[in-house]
Amino acid sequence: xxxxxxxxxxxxxxxxxxxxxxxxxxxxxxxxxxxxxxxxxxxxxxxxxxxxxxxxxxxxxxxxxxxxxxxxxxxxxxxxxxxxxxxxxxxxxxxxxxxxxxxxxxxxxxxxxxxxxxxxxxxxxxxxxxxxxxxxxxxxxxxxxxxxxxx
Numbered sequence: 001x002x003x004x005x006x007x008x009x010x011x012x013x014x015x016x017x018x019x020x021x022x023x024x025x026x027x028x029x030x031x032x033x034x035x036x037x038x039x040x041x042x043x044x045x046x047x048x049x050x051x052x053x054x055x056x057x058x059x060x061x062x063x064x065x066x067x068x069x070x071x072x073x074x075x076x077x078x079x080x081x082x083x084x085x086x087x088x089x090x091x092x093x094x095x096x097x098x099x100x101x102x103x104x105x106x107x108x109x110x111x112x113x114x115x116x117x118x119x120x121x122x123x124x125x126x127x128x129x130x131x132x133x134x135x136x137x138x139x140x141x142x143x144x145x146x147x148x149x150x151x
Contacts, residue, residue, distance in 0.1 A: 049089035
């Protein structure tokens with residue numbers, strides 16, 4: 001079956017809602033939720049390493065996140081519906097090998113916002129990937145890679 005839109009819904013046997021949607025490379029993934037009580041994964045919250053909580057707070061606030069909690073070794077941030085946590089890490093190489101992807105809308109406006117604040121690498125651009133995603137990257141002060149992506 002070829003899907004014309006990104007999502008396609010139908011009701012199966014025993015009042016089961018089946019959702020089929022297209023993801024990377026046109027692959028189809030389906031999700032079934034029944035009226036019976038079953039677990040449903042709703043979201044994920046990345047917990048990123050940082051070598052300095054105060055430095056992370058300054059940076060993530062520049063990205064437009066609000067600090068919801070902070071203490072000596074942990075902080076929680078929120079922007080729109082995206083929640084990020086950071087934890088104090090004594091190993092700088094762990095931070096430099098960590099990453100997170102953040103799904104957004106209107107990626108060009110976000111890119112321009114971060115560019116105006118000087119938060120982007122000198123040659124950073126919005127790139128279109130072969131699977132149709134538009135994305136750009138930002139590195140935090142510990143070199144954690146944040147990829148902002150729009151599908």
